Amino acid sequence: MKAKALTIAGSDSGGGAGIQADIKTFQERDVFGMSAITAITAQNTLGVHGVYPQTLEAIEKQIDVVLSDIGADSVKTGMLFSKEIIELVSRLLKDYKVENIVVDPVMIAKGGAKLLQDEAIEALKKHLLPQATVITPNLPEACAILGWSDINSTEAMEEAALELYKLGAKNVVVKGGHLNHEQSIDILFDGKTYSYYTNNRINTKHTHGTGCTFAAAITAELAKGNSVSEAVSTAKSFITSAISEGLAIGKGIGPTNHGAYRKELTR
Ligand SMILES: Nc1ncnc2c1ncn2[C@@H]1O[C@H](COP(=O)(O)OP(=O)(O)OP(=O)(O)O)[C@@H](O)[C@H]1O
Numbered sequence: 001m002k003a004k005a006l007t008i009a010g011s012d013s014g015g016g017a018g019i020q021a022d023i024k025t026f027q028e029r030d031v032f033g034m035s036a037i038t039a040i041t042a043q044n045t046l047g048v049h050g051v052y053p054q055t056l057e058a059i060e061k062q063i064d065v066v067l068s069d070i071g072a073d074s075v076k077t078g079m080l081f082s083k084e085i086i087e088l089v090s091r092l093l094k095d096y097k098v099e100n101i102v103v104d105p106v107m108i109a110k111g112g113a114k115l116l117q118d119e120a121i122e123a124l125k126k127h128l129l130p131q132a133t134v135i136t137p138n139l140p141e142a143c144a145i146l147g148w149s150d151i152n153s154t155e156a157m158e159e160a161a162l163e164l165y166k167l168g169a170k171n172v173v174v175k176g177g178h179l180n181h182e183q184s185i186d187i188l189f190d191g192k193t194y195s196y197y198t199n200n201r202i203n204t205k206h207t208h209g210t211g212c213t214f215a216a217a218i219t220a221e222l223a224k225g226n227s228v229s230e231a232v233s234t235a236k237s238f239i240t241s242a243i244s245e246g247l248a249i250g251k252g253i254g255p256t257n258h259g260a261y262r263k264e265l266t267r
Pocket residue numbers: 017109110137138139175176177178184185186199200201202203204207208209210211212214236239240243
């Protein structure tokens with residue numbers, strides 16, 4: 001049977017991040033994609049021009065009807081915007097006993113727009129992180145969750161992974177996209193071992209949606225029954241290809257190319 005994945009996230013009208021990145025990635029990884037939209041953003045390559053959160057009723061209904069009928073082998077959360085949405089999503093994921101949960105703790109878009117209210121960070125820590133199979137913070141998100149001012153080395157990334165693990169997630173991937181290093185290093189901690197996933201940093205400005213795409217690829221691989229380390233490894237290859245063929249569309253930061261990894265595999 002075809003594996004199925006649900007993304008609970010914000011819509012990016014520009015098509016590079018959020019729900020759109022997730023569905024494109026699920027499709028590329030041969031997983032049936034479904035969505036529950038938490039907020040609509042009016043967004044393009046120049047940034048976020050408007051944020052329109054959906055009602056709790058609309059969000060609950062989308063999740064309810066999809067999980068009660070079709071079901072999902074894995075669920076990804078992205079932009080959740082408020083404490084109330086986080087509490088709702090956490091409750092529903094418990095009610096439906098979802099097994100594979102990937103929490104991408106989205107907070108700020110590349111241009112600086114807030115995708116999560118400050119007061120929602122506590123709810124994320126209290127409710128959602130302890131339920132997660134995998135969490136995928138970038139460095140500023142790891143700092144915000146831990147109350148740290150800076151993470152600027154792989155040693156500090158390992159320490160952050162350990163502290164985040166203590167908050168209850170079964171696996172932590174600290175993404176090093178923001179580290180000033182010639183390589184792009186992500187570290188997975190499963191409570192015992194630190195595993196490094198490293199590729200050369202690609203010199204491009206077209207990186208809109210990298211975080212969403214990476215976490216969506218992990219979600220897709222988990223849906224198909226792969227282990228967390230296999231999922232992270234495939235996701236790293238997927239995002240590296242997608243960035244290496246980033247799309248110079250629009251006037252600002254273009255999106256990654258979700259189809260690049262498939263092309264590479266068939267080359
Ligand atoms: N220039 C780059 N070259 C190669 N890999 C990169 C580059 N930038 C980011 N990555 C990789 O992309 C993935 C996403 O990492 P990043 O830290 O950029 O996420 P993010 O900040 O959450 O993304 P977003 O800004 O979309 O929210 C990671 O695997 C990271 O290592």
